[in-house]
Amino acid sequence: MLTHLTLINFALAEHLAIDIEQGFNVLTGETGAGKSLLLDALSACLGERTDTNYVRFGSDKADVTATFSYQPDSPEALWLKEQELDDESGELLLRRVIFATGRSKAWINGRPSSLAELKEIGRLLVQLYSQHSQQQLLEPPYPKHWIDRYSNFYAPAQAVRDAYSKWQKDIRQHQAALDAQATRKQRIDTLELQLEELEPMVQMDYKDIEQEFDRLSHHEHIMQDCSYSLAALDDAEQNINQEISSILRRIEPHAGRSEQLAEIYASMLNAQSELEDATANLRQFMDRQSFDPERMEELNSQLEIFHRLARKYRTQPELLKTEYAAWQSELQQLHELEDPETLAEQVEISHQDFLAKAQHLDVIRREAAAPLAKQLTEQVKQLALPEAHFEFKFEPLDDASSEGLSFIQLLFTANKGIPAQPLARVASGGELSRIALVMQVMNAEKTDAEVIVFDEIDVGISGGTAEIVGRLLAGLAQHVQILCITHQAQVAAQSDQHLLVKKQQTDPASSTIYELGEDGRIQELARMTGGVEINETTLQHAKQLRQLKFQHSS
Incomplete structure (x- = not known):
């Protein structure tokens, strides 16, 4: 899990050292305070692209370090051992220095490393979901990829792609023999x-x-x-x-x-x-x-x-x-050129092999689709969509592809008695954001990563719906560490650790991050629900939100 982040001259942060706890961690703060600061720094340590804007004004470089703990039998432990980067302490340090010239350097456990290596270990450590993830729902391949990911069909799906590639290669060789x-x-x-x-x-x-x-x-x-x-x-x-x-x-x-x-x-x-x-x-x-x-x-x-x-x-x-x-x-x-007739026989053999693997993948996808649609329906109903209904539609492809034999669509209806239609055609923006959130949480339940980051995925929800989202994330945090940027007090109230981002009008301006105690949480939740004026009513409401957290935990 992520245990510590250090930011030196990174964007608005002059020098920040933050301890991150296990469980459900939230970051809140006013607009423009720099809530994305932590996630940008974490992304830099995970090998994502950076630019000179990350270097604090007046500095020649920015320096960020992320510290993780890991278990001896985890995927990241195996990767570190293969790279001869493992540490007896069970600690992993990822460091990135970004220079004002645009260059950057990276280290893994003190050894200079490439960005490709950072990304490789980063994929094992952290899974990131953003508020823009809902756009993925509208992309044609998404339903198929979501079924495969949730049901762990990576191996049979890869076997189909490999068999298709072999079949196509044999076709090309046969044609080359005919031409030759x-x-x-x-x-x-x-x-x-x-x-x-x-x-x-x-x-x-x-x-x-x-x-x-x-x-x-x-x-x-x-x-x-x-x-x-x-x-x-x-x-x-x-x-x-x-x-x-x-x-x-x-x-x-x-x-x-x-x-x-x-x-x-x-x-x-x-x-x-x-x-x-x-x-x-x-x-x-x-x-x-x-x-x-x-x-x-x-x-x-x-x-x-x-x-x-x-x-x-x-x-x-x-x-x-x-x-x-x-x-x-x-x-x-x-x-030695092979006889075209012999190659034609090989084409047929590889075609039959592809068909067998593709048919098997199609069968297990269809078997997984119905219960998965039912589970998605039950989860989404909680988010103020009581009549929501999902189903997967399989349409045979005219020409088989490396992705299988069927085109898979996710159908949706929010109204009783109305037939389900393709999601992109009938779902509103608010409905899409809720559906995306639930699908991301369901995906996160199946991930191997130990840290899940949600970047404002609760945009477009409020009230009781936000409270349910908070419970979903709190439940998920029983199994993985969660870091979540949110504007919703109902979500933040469910957290185990609450980090507040504040901008200070120094010269130049800077941001700092505090870990809030219980009284500080109440004040911040009151600000999030009541705006600038914090009165007894908003404070009482904030206390009630925290009490709901403890009630559901007990």
Whole structure:
């Protein structure tokens, strides 16, 4: 669970350190106070995109750290162990530094990490729902994805996608074989001619031929320079080897009198040895050299052939071997090209495999749909929609897809005796917000994440409906940690921890967050229900809201 958040120069926060408790946590505050501050900081620690607006005015960087605790057998514990980031304390620190230049850096348990890694661990830790989530309800794939998510059909749904992909791949291979048949013979003939033409040349190495030709072309100059060098080293009356020997004789008697002279003497000995070896090698090289005009002409002819073939096949002479290998591979593939009839049989096998998996997925989705619709109906009825009714409609697709055999619609009616219609067609904005809220809470019950964040998902509800929403979230908080931004006093009254966000008119302006005690809660709930003027009536109402919390808890 999330245990602590530290914000330094992050947006309106100069330096905030907040402890988060288990259970149901709410954030409230006046409009513009910075209620989204905490969620923005948490999102930054989870690898979401940031910008320079997160850096407090006048600062060069913002620094946020989120601390989580985790169980040894949890998914995040396994992930950390795989990345060699686990900690014996069972604590996880995610840190993000955002610079005013636009760059950012990230750390996981003190080790520099990528944003991709932050996102990966973030998906295991936190699930976020926002007030805009209701728009997802209107997207055609949503009902199908919601059934799969709630019923944990990820594995069979992925099996269908994999089988569909295999079937489509086999179709493409079969078609490629049919297309290739027409040009296969012609291409084989062309490749065989090209390989025959290049075969004599690929037995040779272009670089070796080029180097030997260059050496023969400069034979006279090479021999002249080598002769001069050999004379200077060994043959002349005053040669280098003799001079070095003379130097060594003079230094040797004194080498024992100075460490530095001893080192110089040793270096000179090594140099003498190296020069003697070089002299012998040079003499051997010269003895072996001879000018062969016939060999030079042969090399010149070979180079001309290399260059002619390189021009013909539009490549470099030294790359002709690579071209030859590629043509050989292509020719082998053409000879081994599967018979289209064999591939057609494979297409049918993979098609039947896809159909079997897709039919199984369709059956289990239909079996799960009715009780799920009934459960959704009962939950939504509590939110001032007493005649609400839901059902799922399965329509067979003309062409099967990777998502299955049916198009799934969520049908809804809010009125008794009126047939259910597609949700997008008949639900009002207020109805959509309530339906989205219930579906999100039901989803959250099935999530593996230990922290659920609700960002103003109770917009558009009030009164008794808001109270029921508060109870739903409080009930959910028995199993997971909840962090919720809300404007509804009835929701906030059900919380286990109440955090108040306040803006302070410092220079520049700043926001701070307080944990409220019971008296502070009553004052804040009174403000939320009664506005600016807090009187005895609003205070009594706030106390009653808190009493309802304790009544339902007992």
